[in-house]
Amino acid sequence: MKWNRKSFGVKLWLYFAVFTAIIFGALWLLQTVFLQNFYNGMVMQNVQKVAEQVDQQRDSADLENTIDSLTYDNSLLIFLTDEQGNVFYSSDEHSYSYQENKTYYTADSEDDGNPYRSTDELLNWQIGAFRNLPQGYDFFLQSLSGSDDGTVGYPLESGDTYIYGMVLPASGADSNLLGGKEAVLYISTPLNTVNATVGILRILLIWVTLASLVVGLVIAFFIARRFGRPVSVISIQAKHMAGGNFEGTFEKGFCSELDELSDTLGQTAAELARAENFRRELLANVSHDLRTPLTMIRGYAEMVRDVSWDDAEKRDTDLAIIIREADRLTGLVNEILTYSELQSEHQPPEFEDVDIASTVQYIIGQFDPLCKQDGYHIEVLHAPCPKVKGDRKQLERVLYNLIDNAIHHTGNNGKIQVILKDLDVAVRIEVRDYGNGIPKDEFPYIWERYFTSKKRNGKGTGLGLAIVKEILVTHKAVFGVESDPDEGSMFWFELRK
Template identity: 25%
Template sequence: MWNKRHSLSIKLWFTIISAIIISVLFAYSLSQYYYKNLYVKKIKTDLVNEATKLGEDYQGGEITEDFMKRVEWFNSKNDSEVFVVNNPRELSACLPFEIDYDTLISEEERQLLLEGHAIEKEGYEKRFEQNIVAAVIPLMDEARLEGIIYTYIPVDSITDLLRELAARWLVATFLFLIVAIFLMTKWLKKLISPIKDIERAVHRISEGDYNIKLQVESQDEIGKLALAFNEMAQSIYLEEERKKEFLENVAHELRTPLSYVMGYTQAIKDGIVKDEEEKQKYLQLISRETQRLQKLLGDLMDLAKLDSEQVVFRNLPIAFAQFIEEVIAKYEPALKEKNLRLQAELDPDPIILGDDGRIEQILHNILDNSIKYTDMGGTISLSLHQQKDECELIIRDTGRGIPEADLPHVMERFYRVNKARSRFDGGSGLGLSIVKKLVEQQKGQIYIESVAQTGTKVRIVLPTIKDDWKL
């Protein structure tokens, strides 16, 4: 019974050896069958031809002594046994008064001979007490059967030849198996070696060693497997590094506001702050840091839900231009406070299918950044245009901009252009990460272009509803 716990090399070795043995046995059996049948058939044909040529010398009438001597001479020079039978008892196929007499030919065979046909025989012949292959041809004098030429070869000679062939075949097969096993063992070792390397690498990954790379030495399936493993290991390594960095960033983000809250609270509790005005200032700082913590935890929850695809989107048709105008209206106080000019060019045609709460969250994050990083008296502009089955929303500002080196990373989690991580002029670094996730969940794309000290352009492309869409 096949053991599932056997190694792959043993299974392959067993399978290949079994296939070789089965193939050799089948080939041997097939060769024995065809060799015996073709050889015996050829012997019968040769015997018939020999007897026929001898029979051509018979001219009819009584079989002469001279003819029989010629046959005897041929018999002495030939491997087969050849003789002439002219005994009436042999040719009459058992006369009624000699019914117990065993003849060389049967009544059916005698009829065939009378019709001029040659007879081929194979099997045990009681007269010779052995298995033979024989041929019989008639010697006819008009319609009278004067005699027969009987020629045969003992089957034992064929059996001896087949035995010799079998012996040589077995020796050759044994030598072939030795060579095949030797070459197959080396080949299997080379074949299994990269698989064992992959197995060892998998164990290392399970133990936490993710920075591993296999050598790809071939382009076959095993080579492709090793290449795929390297890609998987690299992905796991990067993911683990990202998780590690994420946890470090979370710890860092939480530690600072918590330290502020604990410090200010302890100062008030210990009575260090006695002035009421100073105490109110500390309480405002505690409130501000508490709100920062609340926002940070909210962002983390959003990201976790988006990553696990637990967020349920209630997609409904939205008249995008009207929706943007409603969101802009909420920013009038903030715009007046910084004396910022707002310009809007909104195409009324685009209708998108989306979750209004999540779309508003996208707009809030981008507009918050634009207002925060644009100096007093600056300009923020919005434009919306329909483009075939998509619409494009562009939000520009004349703010501080983003350095070229930081631009590819601004949508990464916890990434801040301000490396000092100041809580007074920067957020948690999660806002744009959430925006990117939300835009992608709405089957859209987001692009950011910026020039330091000049301004930033955010371009959002979203699919729109076709004209024939109905509620």
Template identity: 30%
Template sequence: MFRSLQSRLFLTYLLVAGLVLLFVAVSLLFLLLRSPSGDQRVYLSLERSLPTIARGQGRLLLELEGEELNSTIERMDQMSGARVILINPQGEVLVDSRSTESPVPEEVLQQSGIGQEIVRGRFGKVGEGIWLYVSQSLVQHFRIILASPRPTLMNLRLWWDSVLRPILQAAGIALLLSIFLSWLMSRWVAAPLDRMAEVSRAVAAGDYDQRLQPGGPEEVRGLALTFNEMVTRVQAGRKAQRDFVANVSHELKTPLTSIQGFAQAILDGTAQDEESQQHAAQVVYDEAQRLHRLVEDLLELARMDAGQIDFHQDRVEIITLLSAVVERLSVKAAEAGVDVINKVGQLPVLIGDGDRLAQVFMNLIDNAIKHTPEGGQVSLWGEYADGWISIHVEDTGPGIPEEELSRIFERFYQLDKARPGGMDRGVGLGLAITREIVRSHQGRLVAQSELGRGSRFTVQLPVVRADDTTLAVDRG
């Protein structure tokens, strides 16, 4: 019992409400008992009876003596319901209608009022009974006292109907209302969590289309939004995983099919002459190289994702690095009939991994050469501003459609799928690796393109002081 969150919240709210009501009831009862309201009633009742006795019977009391006086005092007691005490001018008790009760203290006997002033007071001891009294002077300095016991718990019946009963009725209504509100509050808090548990079980079972409707308290709404974002990312991750497996399978299948086919041609004698055998062997070699590059790229991306690649901290002269890369690609550019123009001037020294940065620009310039028609050109230039070096690689190729520009850095995404096979054909991992290397240097890789005019790739790298021993390559 009370194992669910809703039942525990309900019990908690109910206990809090009950304790508050109990505290209010006890406090109110205590205040009522300690308040002067009960005393005030007694005083008012005594004061209503006192003038009648003082004016109407006062002179008569002075004329009576002995048993006749005692009988008259007792009748006054019965009529007023109060203890009647007559005091002489010397402060002595002449007669007391309840002489067996607590005696009147000396200070009360010696008390005197001014004229016809009514004096209030109390006497007695706790445990023996407290008496409330009013007194007034009579003729010839005689005084009369009317006294009544102070209300106690035994007197609750006097004001039960007028005070306690309405309070208890209101408390009962408040308790019922608190039970209902406690149930509503517990349901309001627990319902979204129950729904979240239900959706979590559905997601765990493989239904990634489930989403939560944010509701309940702010914290629960935030949890629902975070949960939806988590499911979306998991769904995207699973889709990326499926796409990755499909792409790898496709990229492996094509070269393996070629290798198998031409190897079979050599084995079964289909390639009989030396030229045919040489061609088959060359195709097998080229496709094996392609497979090797694919495996190397996949391993490199996996190491980057796992943060297992060490980036060396070296001083990098960017102009020297780019000149070396252009030199290495000069033969390929000449064969393609493309001019590579290096306009990069003097720039600040970088702290980074020179080999990895060379790989970045090698890939970007190589792609630019591949996508530039014969007679076109690839231009490089750089700039430095606000602590950042920007290197631009721009070609005069056909450009990239706007709808595909945002996807060129995706793994296995190939813009020109009609490109013929062979050693120069890529598998769509080059730009993905390039972006990861730039990010590892806390840089940015930006692509811009205009159809019919060419594309521009910009590598932005932060300049780190040459004497700084920390290379900003933390992938966070």
């Protein structure tokens, strides 16, 4: 894959690399920046749930084991005291290790079996406590007493410990260590334990990020190369098509979108090949049609100059031929110019009410000299027809081209029919000849420019029916053709009233 930053493969690789960097950047932020806040929030919620569990079990005879289990599972320090700070019970995550030695406060207890201190060490509050009350316990009691809902929660100023308290109301039951008395629940838990985890994660993420980026960029390179190859192949084939080589097929099979693009380019190549063939035929036809009258004009002009200048009758005949061929040449040029003007849309149609029956008679009158000379017969069949909406000059051109086409392709009887029908909302005009007909496989192409039917001995530029199509489309008219082999063809169109 060549390094071209605007190429499809390179852009795909860069986007994949940026996407990978964004993902790992977001992961880095979540793990190292937001993890502490997320952890603190989860710890606080967990402490509150533990307090609710203790409150629910305050009358249980198994309250001590419940508290020991909660402290062990959640790494907590729990004290149960009265409002003056006298300890009913205390527990931490290590309570199970000295289960047999621990004692708790009772009114007649003199045993101080506390493994946390020597025998001559005085407790902060009283003998018999499981462990010393934490510092700031008096502030905790004050905060709790000033609480409206009997709960309090706050982190210490150092930010490394979270304190939560709850008043356990008296219940009257004396089946456990509380003896049904009102008690104060104190819970504390560290908040800085996640710092070590964050440090480990930071180091781990550095290596994981570097390794993942390397692996991701390598994978992205091969993915971009795999995606870029069919695009490059199609691009090369499209360049060949631009150079005039319309043969060959476009690569398919990679993905449906590229398959659709290949199909579209294949259809485009086929259309361009056909247009190129039409262009060549047009050049051949136009060259022939231009050369023939020009040759005759030159020949008869020389004849007038050299032979018939003094013979008035012969001279007039030769000059008439020159004029006829000049008119033929002018008609050919005008046909090309007319189609060019319709394509450029510089002259939009000027709609008016058109008497289509009179227009048909006017156009047929233009063919009278040809009909008398070559024996053609144009028959008009119509009932009274209303006027239609359209551009008079353009509709005259449509009728002229259709009748001229019928004359060129009618049978030996030289018969052409023009039929007008009054429909509900439109007037239908049909132009029928009795020639060889049009093959079914040529129906899609007869309205296209430069097309001339070889099976109908087509001559000319191939623009006559293309001009008809352009005009009828601008008039939003419905049009078509019907044809059977050896029975002739019928071209029709419908104009709104």
